[in-house]
Amino acid sequence: MGEPEPSRLVEEILALGEVFRGEVAPLKDEQELRAAQARFLGKKGSLSELMKRMGSLPPAERPRVGEAANRVKQLIEEEVARKLLRISALRRKRDLERLVDVTLPGRTTPNGHLHILTQVRRELCAIFAELGFEVATGPQVETDFHNFEALAMPADHPARDMQDTFYVGDGAGTLLRTHTSPVQIRTMLTRKPPLAIIAPGVVYRRDDDPTHSPMFTQLEGLCVDKGIRMSDLKGVLLHFVQRFFGPGLGLRFRASYFPFVEPGAEVDMRCSFCHGARSDCRLCKGSGWLEIGGAGMVDPRVFEQVGIDATAVSGFAFGMGLERMAMLRHGIHDIKLAYEGDLRFARQF
Ligand SMILES: [Zn+2]
Known part of the structure; x- marks a missing residue:
C-alpha cells in the first residue's frame, strides 16, 4: 500500500x-x-x-x-x-x-411476335371477313368419305394419285387430310345455304422439296347461294389479291381440272414484282404471272353427296397455300425456312 x-x-x-x-x-x-x-x-x-x-x-x-x-x-x-x-x-x-456488377447493362425481356404464317393466316381471314366470309375449322385426321368420296373422288379416281396421302392405322378409311376441303363438306352437311366460309388449316401430303413440305397450310373458300356465278368468284379473288399483294394487280384464270369443281381453273395474278414488264424477273421467271391457287364452280355431284339441291343453288370454291402466299409476298425461296424455328428468319417478319 x-x-x-x-x-x-x-x-x-x-x-x-x-x-x-x-x-x-x-x-x-x-x-x-x-x-x-x-x-x-x-x-x-x-x-x-x-x-x-x-x-x-x-x-x-x-x-x-x-x-x-x-x-x-x-x-x-x-x-x-x-x-x-x-x-x-x-x-x-x-x-x-x-x-452484383453495378456497371453491367440491365437485363431486358425480349418481346416476341407472331410467326410469319400466323400473321399471314390472320390477315387473310380478315380480308375475307370484309366480304362476309366466316372461318370454319375441322379435324386434321379425316375419313376417306370427307376427304375424297364426298368430293367426287371415289376410290379408283386417278385424281387421288395427285395427293400422296398419309393413311392412319390399317390404311382403309382414316387419313391425314390432304386438303381443307373436308371442312367444306362438313359445313354443307350440317348447314343450309346461303354459306360463305373460309377454312384455313394444316394439311398433309407426301411431298418434300424446296417448294413443297409434307405438312403445309391451306386456305380454302366456299360460297353457296342462289345465283352464284363465276364472276362472283373472280370478284372475290380480285379483292383478295389487291388487298394482300397490292392495288392494281390483275388476275387470269386458266382452264384446269379438279374433280370437285366444274368448270375449274388455275388462278394466276400479275407478278407483284415486275407487273409483267421484265423478261428477266426472277419471281415470275419472265412470264409476268404468278400462280396463286385453284378455283372453280362447285360440281353438282358434290352437292348431291351432301344433300343440297343443285338445281336451286350454285357455288364456287377456291384454295390456296398459305405458305405460298407468304413466300410470294416476302420473296422467300425455301418453304422449310418457315418451320425450322431459326430466329434469324423469324425476326425478319
Ligand atoms: Zn415478274
Whole structure:
C-alpha cells in the first residue's frame, strides 16, 4: 500500500485502451469484436478485475481511478463503434463484388411476335371477313368419305394419285387430310345455304422439296347461294389479291381440272414484282404471272353427296397455300425456312 499504488493502477487501467486497440486491429468480424469488448468491459472483464483493487485504496485516491476507468471505457466503446462501421463497409463491398456488377447493362425481356404464317393466316381471314366470309375449322385426321368420296373422288379416281396421302392405322378409311376441303363438306352437311366460309388449316401430303413440305397450310373458300356465278368468284379473288399483294394487280384464270369443281381453273395474278414488264424477273421467271391457287364452280355431284339441291343453288370454291402466299409476298425461296424455328428468319417478319 502507499503512494505508488494508485498511480500504477491508473496507468494499468489507461493501458487497457491500447491493448484493446491492438487486439481488435486484425478482426474483420462483428462477433469477434463483441467478444473482445466483453473480455475488456464485461462483468468478469479486464477492467472489472482492475477495479477490484480500488477497494484497498485510500478514499481520496479513488476518484482518479474512477476517472481513468470511465476514460478507458469510453475509448474502448469508441473503438468498437469505429471498428463496426469499418466491418459493415467491408461486408457491403464484399457482397457487391460477389453478387452484383453495378456497371453491367440491365437485363431486358425480349418481346416476341407472331410467326410469319400466323400473321399471314390472320390477315387473310380478315380480308375475307370484309366480304362476309366466316372461318370454319375441322379435324386434321379425316375419313376417306370427307376427304375424297364426298368430293367426287371415289376410290379408283386417278385424281387421288395427285395427293400422296398419309393413311392412319390399317390404311382403309382414316387419313391425314390432304386438303381443307373436308371442312367444306362438313359445313354443307350440317348447314343450309346461303354459306360463305373460309377454312384455313394444316394439311398433309407426301411431298418434300424446296417448294413443297409434307405438312403445309391451306386456305380454302366456299360460297353457296342462289345465283352464284363465276364472276362472283373472280370478284372475290380480285379483292383478295389487291388487298394482300397490292392495288392494281390483275388476275387470269386458266382452264384446269379438279374433280370437285366444274368448270375449274388455275388462278394466276400479275407478278407483284415486275407487273409483267421484265423478261428477266426472277419471281415470275419472265412470264409476268404468278400462280396463286385453284378455283372453280362447285360440281353438282358434290352437292348431291351432301344433300343440297343443285338445281336451286350454285357455288364456287377456291384454295390456296398459305405458305405460298407468304413466300410470294416476302420473296422467300425455301418453304422449310418457315418451320425450322431459326430466329434469324423469324425476326425478319
Ligand atoms: Zn415478274
